[in-house]
Amino acid sequence: MKKITLLMVLIFHYALMAQVTIGSSTVSSQNILKVEDGIRGVILPYSNIYTSFPRYNASAPDVFDDYPNLVGSLIYNKNDEQYYKYDGYAWNPSRQIQGIYQPRASRLGVSQGITIPCISFGIGFCFAGGAPAYLAPDNRSQVLVDNLLLKNASSVTVKAAGMYDVGVALAFTGGSFGAVAGVTEFKLTLQVKYTPASDWETVVSKTNYSIIFIVDTQGNKTSSFAQTISLPAGAELRVVPAISSTAISGGALAAYGTDTNSSSSYLAARLIKAY
Amino acid sequence: MVNIYSAQVNFTNIPNPDSNASGNDQVMLYITNTSEAAGVKGFGLPAVDTEALLPFTGASAPVTAIEELKGMLLFVKSTGQAMVFNGLVWTKAFEVESDNTSRFQLNSVSTTSGSVFLPINPTIDKVNYLADPLKLKTNVPTTGANLNRLYIRQTGLYRINLNITFIGPAGSFSSRLGAGMYVNDAQRFQLLENTVNFDGTNRKINLDFSVYAIQGQYITLEAVSEVGGTTSYTVTNNSYVTIEKVL
Secondary structure (H helix, E strand, O other): OHHHHHHHHHHHOOOOOOOEEEOOOOOOOOEEEEEOOOOOOEEOOEEOOHHHOOOEOOOOOOOEOOOHHHOOOEEEEOOOOEEEEEOOOOEEEOOOOOHHHOOOEEEEEOOEOOEEEEEEEEEEEEOOOOOOEOOOOOEHHHOEOEOOOOEOOOOEEOOOOEEEEEEEEEEEEEEEEOOEEEEEEEEEEEEEEOOOOOOOEEEEEEEEEEEEOOOOOOOOEEEEEEEEEEEOOOOEEEEEEEEEEOOEEEEEEEEEEEEOOOOOOEEEEEEEEEO | OHHHHHOOEEOOOOOOOOOOOOOOOOOOEEOOOOOOOOOOOEEEOOEEOOHHHOOOOHHHOOOOOOHHHOOEEEEEOOOOEEEEEOOOOEEEOOOOOOOOEEEEEEOOEEEOOOEEEOOEEOOOEHHHOEEOOOOOOOOOOOOHHHHHOEEOOOOEEEEEEEEEEEEOOOOOOOOOEEEEEEEOOEEEEEEEEOOEEOOOOOEEEEEEEEEEEOOOOEEEEEEEEOOOOOOOEEEOOOOEEEEEEOO
């Protein structure tokens, strides 16, 4: 009888508030829809690949449009054999915590970049360029969230003492103007100011390198690393980029800037264990 | 009947639960509470008492995946778990995994040019800590360019650890070695490390990338030698890549 009821709903598109049970005569007042059998299952809507999911938009930052009315939707993806859930911003694998709801992590975008000028007459030399600011506004579609509350008015400051996994990535734009040949190294240094009175201390420095051809036209270069570090409450973090060049030239100029795109430039921290 | 096939069914008394609908709201079935104050009601999955009662298990387990049954759900009362069938086996459908880390062994590969893409072996061997809860290799072909690729299933921040063992002619590793990372075939990072001669013969690097990747993108990795260093070496299969989803 209930199966017939459901069929009627399908045919006439009735809006229905009654409790419906499929496969049994027992109706539960706590269910809007109950599927009961004892051995057979149900199959919810599926897709062969994520690009067919509702609200897919290849040009969106997370390839899905934001759409509050779809929150709670489920769909099975045959491509990687798992259910996905929609959180209002993107479809996420059902067995993974969505990044924006990870309570012990932050990812901060660049709010103010820097420029590093270089000059090459015989050998190359690049000037110090300061440190970019990582205080960009949160953006859930870009998984820019500050669940650890690291952002202060003008600094990135740890609020809780503990062991942190810190990830850093910074993209450089620009290149050489003129004929040069050699190697340019793009170096990222993570520094910590453990107390307000202390100096900035270097924790780790990593190098990304680029081979410069006659004219450097390789486009963006990104440095990235991750580092585990024990931090007290109140410690400040910053990233200092540097460029060194062994390029040989009869005379060339270069100007490298920091790319503020949050896909390739960010400072992230995850609290592994609070003390 | 054509209407039935494509109908959108609404188990609410809201005439149109999707107020932003413009003729194609892309929802097949609404089971929506109209008012939390009036009492929330749920959606009851079909259930079995124990995992042993799940269909297509034990002697009834299929040899090849049943395409039509991919995505089937059943609730197991004894474990309190919703289980999903991929056409071949049942796994937990919704419980968030505490281990959001995939780890793979690399196949051995040689180069004479100084750089080489790393073939990522998709074999799952949980006893030896080779696993793929992030499903980076699920249904990814194991030949051609796809052997080198890790497919991102969820937009977010990832930490990628590369533990690479190099062997080469004696005295050849006087310069730094390292690794590069590509996203959708576009080079993003190259890191160089001073190597560790960990057993008197083989050189090893151990480095971490931090990368923000978007759902559907694929990551490939390569071993590199510093300009001016050796161009001939072999990456052995005593090499691993570990991917942790951080955020």
